Structure formats: C-alpha cells, structure tokens
Amino acid sequence: MMSKVLLSIEDLKVHFTSYEGTAKIINGVNIHLNEGEVISIVGESGCGKSVTVRSILGLVPTPPAKYVGGEILFENRNILKFTKDEMQKMRGQDISMIFQDPMTALNPVFTIGEQLMDVYMWKGKKRNILSRVNKKLKQEAYSRAIEVLEKMRIPDPTAIMKRYPVELSGGMRQRIVIAMALMHTPKLLIADEPGTALDVSVQDQILIELKRLVKEEGISMIFITHNLGVARIISDRVYVMYAGEVVEEGDAKTIFEESYHPYTNGLLASIPKLDGSMGDGIDGRIPNFLNPPVGCRFYDRCTERKSVCKDTRPDLINLLNKRKVACHLYSEGRN
C-alpha cells in the first residue's frame, strides 16, 4: 500500500553568495513526506536542516540565497515557482511553522486570545480591516481558539485567552505557539526544534502532546532537531543530514538500532549513554562550503574512507527495510 505523497523535495540545491564567494550550502537534497506522516531531519549545526525546511515556506532571503537546482513539490505544485500571493496564501493555511524559541515567537503586547484569533481571521489575503469588526467571524475565531487550546489539553482555556505572554511559563508559551500553528488545521506542520530552550521534563511533555495531536488531526509534520533521541520518539521516519546532504534515511524505530553511514555511526557513538559509555566524538569539523570536497563531503572526517570517496560523490542507495544510505561502503551490493 502506498500512501499519497504530500511534499517532495527533489534534488534541492541552494547556494549563498557572500563576500568570500559562493557557499554551496544545500547540495542535492531529496526528502519526501507522505500524508499523515511525521518525519525528522536530524543533524548537527551547519548541516543545512533549517535552510531546507525554511525553503518550503520561502523564508530564505534571496539574495544572499540562490536556488540553483531542484524543486519543492507540495501537492504536485512547485513551491519555488510560487508568486508572492500564492506563497502568502499557502503559509499559515496549508503549511504552518513552529519556531524554536517560544519567548520571542509571541508578541508581548497582545493577549494570547488576540493573537490566536488574529491568526484565524487573517485568511491569507491582504489584511482586511473590516474582518476585525465582523462579529460573526470573531465569534468563530474565538470558539476555534478555545477548541484548539482544549485539544492541546491546556487547563482553563478561557482564562488563558486573556493572559499576556509574559504571564505564562516557557512550557505554556511553547504550547500556545503550537496552538497558533494549528488554528487553520494545516496540511503540513514544520517544527524547528521546538522545546530545545526548555527543560527536559517540560520538553518531554510537549513532544508527547504534539505527536498525539498531529496523529489525531492527520497532520503531516517535518520535525527538525539535533537530538537523535527526540527524533526517535516523535517521528515515523528519520533523515540524517550532513553538510547539506542527506546521508542516511530510514525508519525511526530501526535507524538508530543499526546505522550504516559512518557519520550516523559516529554521531550515535558520541551520545552519552545511560550505562556510562560514550564514544570519542568525531574528529574534524564540517567542510568549508565555499570549496567543499568534490566527492563525499564527510571524506575528511571519515574513519572508513576509501580512495573512491575522495572524488566521487556517493548516491543515496536503497538498502533493506526502506533504509537509504549515501556511502561508497555499500555501493557494491554490500548490505
């Protein structure tokens, strides 16, 4: 059984121009997302996960960015070719985004209720002043806001609606930010490391709520994080990115039990384990994007490199169990 593909990023290439030259930040990324699926993109700082997902919403400023190749298909339409109006309409309605920091994502001078209702009343067209005095629409927005807050299992939603962001704790604010993204029941939700600014116990609660909610509502989600454990909890499938490329993809349940790409292996080994073991980390640092390696971008840091890795870029190849790996170690039928 094949489920319908909602979003697919095909061979995306993004360059950034700066004074030093052209940085080849995203180098042929392929990601696809089925309807109702939750995927995670994991990787360390500089791997390009944020640029990739922000491209979906057209949030990457051009210049300095330049889309040099590939396409992003959302319901079979190429987002990269969208006009400003089409993009505006899609944002917030079809695709919503939750940002990392709940402290700055809310406007401090409006109440929670005002902000939630505003999202609902703004239908993606030019802001209609009349909509603010439209009683019926307002009533609708109000009940929708209460409904979403109840779905988030936020206690006493009517009281929360009257509060200002400063009166709420960090965890509560993060929930409000999520509620805001769900006001229109988007088809796709993009979450940029929500909860990383919060304590583990609070983060844990929020992730559980978020996962339950998207599954209940049938919303697809792309979750980006640097924490492999979080990716494992929240998603169905996981993409591991390194230096602007996808190096491994697979099922969330199995990908970290047995990983194949040397980078994923190194990353997993670096995580401190509960039994007290911890690997030595990965030597070196991400390559210079102005002049990246021609072959595998992980070449310089790889412990298992071969001569072929230096000049030939490995393709993402299929292994067993929906696993894909971009590494020459597996290109000759070894799996």
Next chain:
Amino acid sequence: MSAETVTNEVAKGSNSRFDYKRAWYKLKKSKLSLVGLFIVVGVIFMAIFAPWIVPYPADATGATIAFDKMNQPPSLEHFFGTDEIGRDIFSRVVYGARISLMLGILVLAIAIGIGVPLGLIAGIWGGKIGALIMRITDIFLAIPSLVLALAVAAILEPTLINIMIAISFGWWPWFTRLVYGEVLSLKDEQFVLASEGLGASKWRIAFIEVLPNCTSTIIVKATLDMGFVILTGASLGFLGLGAQPPTPEWGTMIAEGRVYLPEMWWQATFPGFAILVTVLGFNLLGDGLRDVFDVRLDGE
C-alpha cells in the same frame, strides 16, 4: 594534537586584524554609502589641499577689498561669484572646509575624551558613582545643545577655539549615554564574568575588555555626529557667535550674504550648499559604516 584541530586550520584563514576587504565589500553594497564616502573624501581633500586648488588664496583669509570685482555673479573666472567686497566665494567656500572639519574633529575628540571614560566608569562601577555620573549627564542632556553652546559662547569671547569648547560642552553627554548603554549590555556577556573570575580589576575590565567592544559604535556615532557638529558650528557662526569675519566660516558667510538675498543669491547659497552636502555626506557614510561594523557575518 587531535585530528579535529588539524583539518580545521584550512577551514578559515581569517586573521585578527581589521578586514578592510570585507569592510569595502559591505560598504560597496549600498550606493548611498559610497556617495557619502565620496563626499567625505572630497571635503577632506579640499581641506588639506585648499591653498593649491583655489584660484585666489589671498581672498580666503584676507580682507582685501577689490571694488572692481564687487558682487559679481558666478562666471568662469569666479565659479561661485564674488562677495560684497570682491572676494572670490569659491576660494572662501573651499577654505571653509578646513575650518568646519577642524571644528568637527576637535569637538568630537573632546566629547569622546570626556564622554567615553565617564560612560565606561558609570557602567562598570555602577552603584552611587554610576548614578551620580548619569544624573549629571541627564542634566546636560535636558538642555538643548545649541542653547547650551549659545550660553557658553555668549560668556566666552567669540573665537573659533571658544566655539569648540562651547559645542563640546553640550556634546559629551551623548557619548556617555551611548557608551553606558553599550556597557550595560556587554556587562552580561560571559567574557566580562570570565575576567572577573580571573581576578581582573574594574579598570582592566572597563578599559581593556569592554572598551574595544564599544569602538565600532563610537566610530559610527562620531561619523554621524560630524555632520551635526559642523551644522551647529555654522549655526553659531550665522548668529555671529562663532568665527568672526574675515574667517571663511560657512555659517558666518551665510550671515554676511543673507543681507543681499535674493538679488545676489550666490553669496549665501554656495556656503549653504557646502554645509548641506557635507552634513549629508557624513550622515550617509555613518549609515554605511553601521552596516560594515555589524558583527553578524553574512552568509554564515
């Protein structure tokens, strides 16, 4: 040595001195900043080489009266025309750049010299000393700087040096306020805490650790202020409290030429134009420098 470190040496070869190439790249991005830079360089050039570029150097400083050349309109001989006693206005305007620039530089040097250390001390020491310094600053800020300068200039004799003192008197509090605000935000940076933890004295923290981090803000502010100081100097000159005739000061020249408006429009217009262009130039350049000093690294 670990392998992490070895591969990284190639990663970035940036050295520690100020990166002029990067600065130029950033400044170049904005056309208006380039216009500003062009004007400022032009004004400085005029100031330095005035004796060699002007056609009638004697007219600039002297009070020579040439009845045969009185009140001539602009011509090829006299680009900006002549004034009521026959002096070449072009020569006087070019010489005026010297006076205005000197005024600006000296006033700002005094204002920075007083204002910056006070701001640093108020910010780092805080407490009663800080409160005292800042309240005095507030008192000065409450009086419009032009009024303050007028008062001081009225008490002192109207000479160029005194006018500089008068303007500086109202100018330093702006730098105190600026640096104080900057220090308050830098104080929370961990490197300040780190040097405190190393046992560093407050003097060291203020002048060795924090001050270098304020320089870019000070330079931008000083560049923008250059224009305003020149304007203030010209205003005082116009009111007769600044440089006295026959000094070719732009404000004074406008005051002299004002009487003959509108028939002999060139006498007041060209000095006024010089002020306009110079002030504009410094403002545009200041805005450009703000972008150059923006610490965020582009494309990273």
Next chain:
Amino acid sequence: MSNNMLEINGLKKYFPINKGFFKKKVGDVKAVDDISFTLERGTTLAIVGESGSGKTTLAKTIMRFYDPTEGTINFDDRDITNIDQKELKLLRQQMQMVHQDPSTSLNPRKKIRDILEAPLLIHKVGNKQQREARIRELINLVELPEEFLNRNPHSLSGGQKQRIGIARALALNPKLVVLDEPTSALDVSVQAKIITLLRDLQKKLNLTYIFITHDLSLVRNFADQVAVMYLGSVVEYSDVETLYNHPLNPYTQSLLSSIPVVNENESKMLPNKIPLEGEIPSPTKMPEGCKFHTRCPYATEKCKQRPELEITKYGSRVSCHFAEDISEGKVKAGIR
C-alpha cells in the same frame, strides 16, 4: 592537608525582593537554601537541575562571586566565607570557571594569545618570555596548534573556542574548576571530545571539578558524586552508580525518565515514565513543605511538611517522605 577540597555547610544565598518607591524589602528569593556537602580532592561533583533550580547560583556563591547569606565554605582547609577583596584575588588563582557558551565567554576583540595571557597579566606571573612559554604550554595542553594564538575567536569552531576557555581556566594552575554546562552549546560529536579532554586533564593535573549540568545522561560517565537540585535545595545526593541504579526521589526519577534515548536497550534502563504536572514554580513563590509536592505524583498530606535529607539503605541521601516506600514499591504514582 585533609582529604577534602571543599566543605560546604548550611550554605544559603538569598536575594532580597524589593518593591515600591522606597524599595522596601518584601521577601527573599531563596536561590540557595541550606546546602551542605563535601568534595574530595581529585573527584567530580555533578550538580544537576533544571533552569531556576539554583545550580549556577550555588557555584557562583562557592566561588565567591556572591557573598553567602549564611553558612560556611571551606576551601583547601581554609575558611573562605568572609575573606576580603585582596585575598579573594589570590583565591581566584585556585578556583576557576569554564563558562557555558564559548562564543560569548571569549572577548571577540582579542586574539587568542591575549585571552590566554590575561590571567597571567592580572596576577603578574613571570616576564614576557615566561608568559609566552606558558601560553604555548596551555594551547598544547588543550590539543590545539600554536598558530591559533594569532587568530580571533570568531575564526574558531565552537569546540575549539571551548578548548581555549578551558586553557584560560587552567592558566593559573587552579585546584578547583567549576564547569558551568561546558558543552551545552556544542554539538554532540564535539561534546564527546570536550568531555574526554576534561577527563584527561583531571587525571593529568589532579583537578577537582564541580560540573553543573541539566543533562543527566552526561553525568554517569563523568562524575563521581551527584547532587540533584530543585528550587534551591538538594533533593538527592549520592554516588553516581547509586543514583542511576536506585533513584529514590520522585523528581530524580522523573528527570531520568524524560531523557530522550536513542535505542531500545537504553530505554529499558530508564525508570518508568513519571508524568510531571506543570513546571518548576517561581522561586519567589516557593511552595510550603516539600518544594516538589505541587508537581509530585506521589504527594500526600504528609508532604506539607518539609522532608530532610536522610540516608537510605543504598547509602544515598534523599529528601522525600516516601523514599523508603518508593524503593520497596509500596507507593504507586498517582495516589493523592
């Protein structure tokens, strides 16, 4: 010379809350509320807690960035609770701190050489040549090439910057180093490297560490002793093995249970999920009795009284009325 590098006794740090025009004192923020422990030479104590637990304030009070409100601090067989500015400067040589975020803890306008020379200049160590030799020694100690001395911090990666931060802390040969979440701003692959380096340095230089962290998973392979803090108090204090095998305070259990682990094997090692309600209360409105009772699934009437840190059968010290019962499985979560 006693075996203990540090002895803390009944340490309190209160910050006054002032309100109104006349700044009348209306209460206290009890950031550090009656904490006692000892730390042996050459060992590591991890202080674990969420934001607002007072872990950083505790470390800064020990380092005498703050004056303690009450209690005593004995460092290296000497009472440092009330020493003056001059002695404090000398103390700074022996107690150093590695800061959380290496991108802000190094002055962006200085060269690495100047950053490493600063502690030597402040304490007037050696002449120019001796200082240069020491700087080179330091940069080799943290496994960076000497060429880096001429660079600015911004041209270094996060891990390299933190190495410089460590080198600076070691410049004056301290005996005690406070590590304030030294890896929380770094990627995991770099974190592992830094932790390894810190461990090697501890062995080589016989350092005593206080390791502040919010990440319990890092503690097990780094610390000897663990103090779990909640709202200014230590709620569980034990050696690291006991903490992982027999966590007895419900708060410790919940912290452990919410670690996002990466495989099935590990998730079996976690205690059962303990759902916590709400978030850490504001330290200005500290709950009466057991500070944790507002969020604790086990809480009963009894918890309106404050529990003391008591020694359990595993040798750990736990402040919870039900520690023994929980260890024997007598209490179940959710009963109120």
